[in-house]
Amino acid sequence: MLHNVPPHRERKDRMIEKDRVLSIQNNFLAEKEFIALRDVVTGAPFPWFFRPFKVTEGEAGGKSPGQLIHVIYEKSLPQSQLYQSYFLSILDQLSATILYRIKINLQPRLPEPFYSGFHSDVMPDFDKERAAQWLTSILYIGTNNGYTELESTGERVESIANRLVTFSADTKHRGVSQTDEQTRIVINFNYLK
Numbered sequence: 001m002l003h004n005v006p007p008h009r010e011r012k013d014r015m016i017e018k019d020r021v022l023s024i025q026n027n028f029l030a031e032k033e034f035i036a037l038r039d040v041v042t043g044a045p046f047p048w049f050f051r052p053f054k055v056t057e058g059e060a061g062g063k064s065p066g067q068l069i070h071v072i073y074e075k076s077l078p079q080s081q082l083y084q085s086y087f088l089s090i091l092d093q094l095s096a097t098i099l100y101r102i103k104i105n106l107q108p109r110l111p112e113p114f115y116s117g118f119h120s121d122v123m124p125d126f127d128k129e130r131a132a133q134w135l136t137s138i139l140y141i142g143t144n145n146g147y148t149e150l151e152s153t154g155e156r157v158e159s160i161a162n163r164l165v166t167f168s169a170d171t172k173h174r175g176v177s178q179t180d181e182q183t184r185i186v187i188n189f190n191y192l193k
Contacts, residue, residue: 028164037086038141041185048106065114072102094137096191107177107184114177118151121169121190134169134192141185146178159184
């Protein structure tokens with residue numbers, strides 16, 4: 001079910017016939033809410049943690065540039081102080097009833113795009129039927145020439161600030177890094193409606 005959007009906010013939903021439905025919502029958060037979230041995530045005191053790979057160890061023959069991450073929620077517990085103040089209202093908008101993980105990823109600019117491995121965000125112990133019930137949503141914090149690509153369709157979702165893309169958690173996808181802006185920041189949500 002999609003939430004009603006106040007008339008002052010543009011919204012574009014697109015459905016793609018594939019294994020699962022994919023929707024794209026521009027201006028997902030109210031402007032004030034988005035700016036507050038963006039400013040805290042891009043602010044100088046924000047704690048980032050380096051991970052030497054993007055999806056799996058040994059990615060790209062061990063030549064992965066890695067990424068910076070900040071886990072908000074995982075293992076049935078909030079992992080960051082930001083959970084209460086910034087993410088409860090987002091989870092409400094997503095109609096999330098059960099949460100698996102919220103993770104923020106930051107990719108630095110590279111001279112050439114880096115293509116992470118195709119992967120799905122299903123939990124390791126889920127069978128195919130159970131995995132298909134879960135959703136992945138990605139909220140883009142900035143606009144840049146990086147994108148998210150779906151394996152089965154080749155669909156590319158451009159990184160546009162305050163855009164939310166949602167697809168079944170068992171959909172194989174990958175992130176492609178940017179070459180224009182200094183950083184590409186996305187927030188990844190894995191949840192059940």
